Amino acid sequence: MTDRPTVLVPIRVLEGESIPDGVPELLADAHVVLLGYHEIPEQTAANQARQQFEESAMARLETFEELLVDAGATADTHLVFTHEPQQTIDRTIYEHECLAVLVPNSTKPIDDVLVAIRGTVGLDRLVRLLTGLFATQDVNVTLFHVAGEDETDQDVETLLEGISGRLVEGGFDPSEIAIESSRDGTPQSAIIEAAEDFDVIVMGESDPSIATFVFGMRAKQVANRFLGPVLIVQRERPAEE
Amino acid sequence: MTDPQGGADDTGENVRGETPEPEPDADEDEVTVHDDVELERTIGLSGGLAIGIGTMIGAGIFVFPGLAAGTAGPAASLSFAIGGVVALLVALPASELATAMPRSGGGYYFVSRSMGTSYGAVVGIGLWLGLVFASAFYLVGLGHYASAVFEEVEIALTFDPVIPLGLAFGIFLTGMSIAGTENTAKIQNAVVGILLVILTLFLSYGALDSLGAFGRESVPEAYFSQGHLPVLSTAALVFTSYLGFAQVATVAGDIKQPSRNLPLAMVGSVIVVTIFYVVTIFVATSAFGAARLETLGETAMVEVAREYVGAPGAIAILVAGLLATFSSANASILSASRTVYALSRDALLPRRAGEINLRYGTPHVALLAAGGPILLLVATGQVAVLAEVASFLHLVLYALICVAVIVLRRRSPGWYEPSFQLPGYPVVPAIGALASVGLIAFMQPASIVIGLVVMVVAYGWFRYYAGSVRLKGDF
Numbered sequence: 001m002t003d004r005p006t007v008l009v010p011i012r013v014l015e016g017e018s019i020p021d022g023v024p025e026l027l028a029d030a031h032v033v034l035l036g037y038h039e040i041p042e043q044t045a046a047n048q049a050r051q052q053f054e055e056s057a058m059a060r061l062e063t064f065e066e067l068l069v070d071a072g073a074t075a076d077t078h079l080v081f082t083h084e085p086q087q088t089i090d091r092t093i094y095e096h097e098c099l100a101v102l103v104p105n106s107t108k109p110i111d112d113v114l115v116a117i118r119g120t121v122g123l124d125r126l127v128r129l130l131t132g133l134f135a136t137q138d139v140n141v142t143l144f145h146v147a148g149e150d151e152t153d154q155d156v157e158t159l160l161e162g163i164s165g166r167l168v169e170g171g172f173d174p175s176e177i178a179i180e181s182s183r184d185g186t187p188q189s190a191i192i193e194a195a196e197d198f199d200v201i202v203m204g205e206s207d208p209s210i211a212t213f214v215f216g217m218r219a220k221q222v223a224n225r226f227l228g229p230v231l232i233v234q235r236e237r238p239a240e241e
Numbered sequence: 242m243t244d245p246q247g248g249a250d251d252t253g254e255n256v257r258g259e260t261p262e263p264e265p266d267a268d269e270d271e272v273t274v275h276d277d278v279e280l281e282r283t284i285g286l287s288g289g290l291a292i293g294i295g296t297m298i299g300a301g302i303f304v305f306p307g308l309a310a311g312t313a314g315p316a317a318s319l320s321f322a323i324g325g326v327v328a329l330l331v332a333l334p335a336s337e338l339a340t341a342m343p344r345s346g347g348g349y350y351f352v353s354r355s356m357g358t359s360y361g362a363v364v365g366i367g368l369w370l371g372l373v374f375a376s377a378f379y380l381v382g383l384g385h386y387a388s389a390v391f392e393e394v395e396i397a398l399t400f401d402p403v404i405p406l407g408l409a410f411g412i413f414l415t416g417m418s419i420a421g422t423e424n425t426a427k428i429q430n431a432v433v434g435i436l437l438v439i440l441t442l443f444l445s446y447g448a449l450d451s452l453g454a455f456g457r458e459s460v461p462e463a464y465f466s467q468g469h470l471p472v473l474s475t476a477a478l479v480f481t482s483y484l485g486f487a488q489v490a491t492v493a494g495d496i497k498q499p500s501r502n503l504p505l506a507m508v509g510s511v512i513v514v515t516i517f518y519v520v521t522i523f524v525a526t527s528a529f530g531a532a533r534l535e536t537l538g539e540t541a542m543v544e545v546a547r548e549y550v551g552a553p554g555a556i557a558i559l560v561a562g563l564l565a566t567f568s569s570a571n572a573s574i575l576s577a578s579r580t581v582y583a584l585s586r587d588a589l590l591p592r593r594a595g596e597i598n599l600r601y602g603t604p605h606v607a608l609l610a611a612g613g614p615i616l617l618l619v620a621t622g623q624v625a626v627l628a629e630v631a632s633f634l635h636l637v638l639y640a641l642i643c644v645a646v647i648v649l650r651r652r653s654p655g656w657y658e659p660s661f662q663l664p665g666y667p668v669v670p671a672i673g674a675l676a677s678v679g680l681i682a683f684m685q686p687a688s689i690v691i692g693l694v695v696m697v698v699a700y701g702w703f704r705y706y707a708g709s710v711r712l713k714g715d716f
Contacts, residue, residue, distance in 0.1 A: 042426050043418050043575055043603045045345050045494060046273070046280035048582050051262065052597050054278055080272075082281035083426075083495065091271055091281070 004031040004074060005132035007231070008098040010089050011064065013057045013079070014038045019064045020106030023229060024071030026200060029133050032068050032075045033096045036061040039085050046081040054079070094237045099129050100202075103223040103230040107199050110139050116191045116203040116222075117145045123163060126233050130202065131170030133231075141167070142178040144194055146187040156181045188218050192225050202231045252588075253709035259588045261712055268343050270498045282497045288430060289489050289502050292572060293510025295433040296485025299569030300628070301518040302440065303562040304382035304539050305479045306525045308625065311535025313475035314466030318522035320475035321482070325515030327680060328483035330673035331639040332511045333663040334646040336504035339490045341649075341659035343499035346583030347490035347576075348638045353587065355645040358712045362703035363696055364638040365584050370695050371634030372577035373611060375484055376570050377618035378627040380407040380414075383566035384619075385539035389559060407619045414571055415612030418578070419598065419605045429572070432564050439561045444520045447549050451527035462530050477683040481628040482518060484635050485569070486511045487642075488576045491583075500660035524549075539624065577611035578604055589707045626691070629684045633692030636677045643674035 007027055011017045013036035036057055040049045061077050068075045076096070082088040093101060113134060115126070134141060143160045147153075160179045168174050182190045195201050203219055223230040254260045265275040273280040284292075301321065309317035338351040349368050353361020384407030391398060465472070486507045489496070496502050525534055525545045537544050542562065546554035582604055585595035598605040618627060647670050649657050663669055681689065 041421075041602050043578065043608065044597060045492075045579055045582055045604075047262075047265070047275065047345065047494060047586070048595055048604060049597060049602070050275055050278050050280060051586075051595070058278075078279060079277065080279040080281055083283040084281065087283055088281045 003128075003132055004029060005099045005129045006031045006033060006096060007129075007133075008033045008035060008089070008093055008096070008101045009068075009104055010035045010037060010085075010092075010101065011061075011104065012037060012039070012085075013060050014053055017104070018060070019067050020104050020229070022107035022109065022199075023102070023104055024067045024073065026107065026110055026229060027068060027102070027133070028072035029136065030073050032073045033092060033098055034061065034065055034068065034075050034077045035080065035089065035092050036064070036078065037080045037082055037085055037088050040081055040083060042083050046083070049081045053081075093234055097237070098234060099125055099132075100231045100233045103220075103232065105223075105227055105229045107228045110137070110199045112198045113139055113141045113200045113202060114191070114195050114198040115141055115143050116187075116201065117143055117160065117163065118187070118204050120159065122204055122233060122235060123166075125236065126202070126204065127163065127166045127170060129231065129233055130167060131172070135167075135171035140176050140178065141172070142180055142198070144191070145181045146190045147181055147183050153181075188222050191222055195222075195226055195228075198228075200229050200231065201226055202233065204233050205235050253707075253711045255588045255707035255710055256705070257591060259592050261587045261710060265344070268499065273494060280494070282495055282499070284426070284492060284495045284502075285497050286502045286505055288426060289496055289506030290510050290513075291430045291433040292492065293486045293489045293506055294437070294513055295429055295565075295568045296488045296572040296576075297482055297510065297514045297569070298433075298436060298440075298485075298517065299379055299562075299565035299567075300382065301479060301482030301514060302521045303386065303542055303558075303565050304378075304624070305482060306522055306545075307534050307536075307538045307541030309475050309479050309522065310526050310531040310541075312467065312478070313471045314464070314531040315462055315522075315526040316465045316467070316469075316472045317475055317479075317526065317531070318519045320472050320479055321518040321522055322515065323473070323476040324480045324483050324680075325511065325518065327476075327480065327639075327673070327676045328486060328511045328515070329508065330669060330676055331642060332486050332507045334643045334670045334673060335487055335490055335639075336507050336661050337646055337659045337663045338642060338649075339493050339503040339507070340500045340661040341657050343493045343496065343503060345492055345494035345579055346586075347493060347580070348487050348642050349580060349583055350493075351490075351645050352638065352641045353712050355649050356641065358589075358707075358710055359700065359703060360641060361587075361712060362584075362589050362707065363699045364641055365580065365587075365589060366699035366702065367634040367696055368638055369577055369580040369584065369611070370614070370699075371484075371631050371638070372573045372580060373614045374618060374627050374631035374634065375481060376411075376573040376577065376611070376615045377407075377621075378481060378624060378631055379566050379570035379573060380411050380615065380619045381622055381624050381627065382539055383407060383410050383563065383570060386559060386562040386566055389540045389543055390563070393556070393559060404620060404622045407622075408616055410567070410570065411612065411616050411619050414567075414574055415608060415615075418571070418574060418612075419603050419608050420601055429568055432568050436561055436565055439557055440517060440521075443546060443550070443554065443558065444517070444524055447524035447528070447545070448520055450549060451524055462526070466531060473680075474683040477632065477680045478625060478629060479518075480632040480636065480680055483511065483514070484631060485514075485572070487635070487639070488572060491576045491579045504661040574608065574611045574615065578607040581607040581610045587712055588710050589703065626685070626688055629688030630691045630695075633681055633684060633688055634695060636681050637692070637696065640674045640677035643670040643677065646670045647674075 349365035546558035
């Protein structure tokens with residue numbers, strides 16, 4: 001297993017968040033970067049919080065790491081005290097070249113995975129994640145695309161069939177791959193509607209366009225409404241300046 | 242970078258048997274590593290500048306012009322320029338030290354690690370109380386502005402509301418920093434931005450007007466109307482307006498890319514505020530003449546704005562004054578609490594002082610150790626003495642920062658690798674040290690006595706409580 005995809009699992013370690021049910025099994029074939037973080041108010045020096053909370057936070061993280069490793073994953077654990085969790089998560093994604101971030105929600109054993117495909121951008125990373133996590137597992141993957149107005153049915157089919165072909169090359173059984181598309185409503189409502197019968201959603205990071213600044217990241221909104229785990233495939237991070 | 246540890250394991254202990262906390266293992270651009278735990282650095286350059294400028298600008302522009310013009314005449318602008326030069330002479334050595342030791346605790350940390358625990362204890366406790374005096378001074382200024390609001394809306398009060406208002410704000414700020422978990426750093430940045438815009442507009446208009454651009458005749462007056470010596474004593478008084486740059490160093494542990502951002506934030510904020518101060522005094526004295534400015538007291542700038550722009554100008558400056566003194570007081574309380582934490586981490590104060598409240602996640606003991614004494618001092622209402630004692634305690638620290646650079650450059654220990662090296666060594670730090678001590682000589686005797694008493698008590702406390710503590714980095 002040299003080709004484990006790296007997945008970041010951020011946990012607010014001191015606020016009762018833990019590894020939800022089903023997540024260790026979901027990530028059994030992944031290399032997990034387990035990020036335990038604790039947000040501190042600005043009045044508090046980070047080191048001050050570390051002195052007081054390091055022990056209990058570390059103990060919790062070690063239990064979590066054990067859960068993941070027992071299920072088959074490899075894990076790399078980090079504990080961070082931060083005034084800005086978003087910055088910490090972004091830095092960790094960048095430093096450890098994480099392919100995806102998991103929004104940790106609980107799930108029953110994984111049977112059906114919904115993969116929301118936006119376009120041709122970032123497909124390499126998506127395919128690497130899917131083959132790494134699911135190729136040898138007994139799960140069904142549905143490739144789902146919300147077609148834009150200028151896309152013909154033919155375009156959609158070419159796109160999804162292409163991905164399907166690459167997944168089969170990567171070791172999937174063709175019978176495990178289904179294809180679906182929709183032309184109704186906004187992408188996120190279509191995804192959420194389609195996701196009802198699925199256990200996990202895999203989707204891409206949205207571009208920080210104006211609309212997402214106002215309404216929050218699309219991926220986050222989906223995660224908030226879906227209630228199950230969501231894997232958000234990260235854009236390629238630019239190399240260091 | 243390497244770890245500033247002398248290698249000696251014998252750190253000693255205080256009377257409660259507490260030993261200093263170990264130092265972190267590595268300082269990186271984005272994070273400090275402390276046995277497997279990462280501490281995120283989250284304040285960028287603009288955040289650092291906002292801390293420096295936000296702490297300083299409240300006093301110099303909104304409280305001092307009346308007082309300073311009264312004692313030095315129009316030459317008060319020279320007093321502010323002298324203060325700015327002294328601050329710059331200290332900001333350069335402080336920047337060098339900060340890039341070699343980007344840790345929270347600021348000047349206290351530098352001095353204790355380079356000159357020994359006893360110096361460290363005296364300036365550390367001095368810095369804590371110096372910040373307490375400074376906050377009290379800002380709060381009295383805030384009280385003046387808040388009561389000017391009452392006058393503006395013509396509510397007649399039967400008592401002088403300055404001190405009660407200052408106390409109320411002091412209680413509010415301390416309570417807010419203990420119980421408030423919302424992110425006020427972003428608000429602080431915005432407030433500083435708004436302040437700078439209001440001031441730039443007002444001062445450019447005022448300066449052009451004073452120079453005759455709009456046909457105004459400024460009040461003719463001799464520049465050194467009070468003679469030359471008061472220029473220096475006024476410089477000593479208004480030096481409180483420059484105490485903020487070192488506050489950037491008290492949060493050095495939170496600053497991203499410290500080797501670049503710390504020097505830029507410290508030196509940059511000193512230069513920005515010096516320009517604002519000098520222009521402010523020039524505009525203010527041109528509007529009214531120094532003698533009349535003095536009678537207007539702490540809120541003189543409101544009347545200056547009324548003179549130039551009318552009622553809207555007065556209201557804009559009133560609002561700006563409230564924001565500025567409020568943010569100065571807030572920043573100083575937070576810095577004081579960081580200093581208390583740094584002292585408790587090094588076992589010079591009880592470890593409990595750095596404890597974090599489980600409900601709010603804030604250091605309630607340290608914040609109370611800042612907020613409590615502040616209220617006592619606000620109650621005295623002595624603006625000039627509060628300001629001078631604050632300056633005194635900081636100037637002692639600043640002089641030692643300059644000496645520390647010279648000591649470290651001469652001894653050149655293995656861990657001392659500053660990425661920013663101050664220009665003009667050894668002349669610049671030597672002049673910085675002499676100028677810092679020199680300013681003290683021009684203060685009122687009462688302020689000097691109070692300052693000395695604080696230092697003696699601090700030393701006594703150190704001998705009694707933590708006489709055997711040896712901080713790593715000592716030689």
